[in-house]
Amino acid sequence: MKNLNKLLLVCFVLVMTTNYAQTNKYGIRAGVGIPNLKSTDDNIYSKDYETVLGFDASFFADFGITEHFSIKAELGFSRKGGERNGVQPIPPAALGPLEDLVQGNPVYATFDNKAVFSYIEIPILAKYEWNLGSKWGVYVNAGPYVDFIISPKQITDSYGEVPLYWDETQTIRVKYPVADVPQEFWPDLPPVDLTAETDINSDLSNMDFGAMAGIGITYDVGENSEILFDWRGSYGFVPLQSDVDTYGSVHMGNMTFAIGYAYKIPSKVQATPVKE
Numbered sequence: 014m015k016n017l018n019k020l021l022l023v024c025f026v027l028v029m030t031t032n033y034a035q036t037n038k039y040g041i042r043a044g045v046g047i048p049n050l051k052s053t054d055d056n057i058y059s060k061d062y063e064t065v066l067g068f069d070a071s072f073f074a075d076f077g078i079t080e081h082f083s084i085k086a087e088l089g090f091s092r093k094g095g096e097r098n099g100v101q102p103i104p105p106a107a108l109g110p111l112e113d114l115v116q117g118n119p120v121y122a123t124f125d126n127k128a129v130f131s132y133i134e135i136p137i138l139a140k141y142e143w144n145l146g147s148k149w150g151v152y153v154n155a156g157p158y159v160d161f162i163i164s165p166k167q168i169t170d171s172y173g174e175v176p177l178y179w180d181e182t183q184t185i186r187v188k189y190p191v192a193d194v195p196q197e198f199w200p201d202l203p204p205v206d207l208t209a210e211t212d213i214n215s216d217l218s219n220m221d222f223g224a225m226a227g228i229g230i231t232y233d234v235g236e237n238s239e240i241l242f243d244w245r246g247s248y249g250f251v252p253l254q255s256d257v258d259t260y261g262s263v264h265m266g267n268m269t270f271a272i273g274y275a276y277k278i279p280s281k282v283q284a285t286p287v288k289e
Contacts (some may be wrong), residue, residue: 016077017086019098023074033248035077035083036061036077036277037074037077037265037277038077038107039074039275039276039277039278040072040241040275040276041073041273041274042070042073042074042243042274043273044068044069044070044243044269044272045066045072045269046067046069046269047064047066047252047269048065048067048093048094048265048268049265050062050128051266051267052261053263053264054262056061056260056263057102057119059254061072061260062096063094063096067084067091067094068090070157071089072088072089073088073275074087075088075140077193079213081142081143082140082165083140083231084139084140085137086137086155087137088133089133089134089136090176091132091160091269092130093130093132094129094130096122096125096126096127096128096177098126100121100123100183101121101122101162102113102121102181103121103177104119105117105119108112108151109145110201110203111157111205114190114202115190116233119180120177120178120179121178121179121180121181122171122176122205124169124170124172124207125158125169125171125177126168126169127167128165128168129166129167130217131163131165132162132163133160136237137156138154138155138156138225139154139155139156140153141154142152148232149230150231151229151231152228152230152231152282154228154245156226157223158221158225159220160221160222160265161219162214162217162218164212164214165212166210166213166214167213169209169210171205171206171289172208174205175204175207177202185194186202188201190204216256217254217255218251218253218254220251220256221249221253222251223248223249223250224247224248224251225247226246227244227246227269228245229241229242229244230242236275237277237278238276238277239274243272244271245268245269245271246266246269247267248265248266248268249265250264251264253265
């Protein structure tokens with residue numbers, strides 16, 4: 014009930030803003046994202062992920078409060094992720110029928126590993142804008158955001174069958190136990206194919222909350238229209254993996270570059286002529 018009351022209060026403020034603001038803007042923006050999976054504790058499963066280009070797009074409503082200050086609400090879609098290629102550990106739970114064989118210990122293999130996350134993103138940003146002449150403008154904005162994850166996937170490709178090792182230097186092969194045979198005579202475990210596309214939704218936090226900040230440039234292309242060039246960065250406070258004891262504390266950061274279009278609507282107060 015408290016959350017509902019807060020939401021109703023926000024809606025009331027936005028409605029009042031719409032009626033008495035300087036200028037409201039409604040538009041769309043789209044561009045590329047450069048995500049960063051950041052491990053804060055050097056966990057063997059989560060470290061060394063590299064950036065892959067993502068996608069970022071949103072609809073926005075920019076409610077003017079004063080001539081320069083406004084509140085910007087967005088509803089967007091963002092694709093983020095990272096990749097790690099080469100020798101890397103495999104969690105026992107990911108080995109399927111071989112999980113009991115490794116007895117809770119990680120094993121190593123050479124393969125490509127790509128994590129792809131799609132989000133519904135809702136930022137609420139405070140914005141301050143200056144005019145640079147008759148057509149150009151520049152702005153800064155910052156505020157919180159919340160992300161809801163959808164359809165997260167892990168895509169692995171070993172390009173055929175690969176051997177499993179107990180160590181990262183790949184010197185000790187995983188053996189296949191044989192009853193009544195001394196361990197030193199156990200045969201090597203046959204190579205396995207690690208190529209797969211796995212739904213990892215149950216392994217991840219279903220939402221993220223973080224901070225976002227950025228700058229932008231606008232250019233008027235008509236009396237009530239403008240194009241914009243938007244740069245922003247964000248960082249999530251909620252660990253990505255739900256099992257932080259196994260996978261460590263991983264946080265999602267993102268840098269985006271986008272272009273957009275906005276249609277400007279003067280407020281009712283501005284649009285009403287003053288009678289003399």
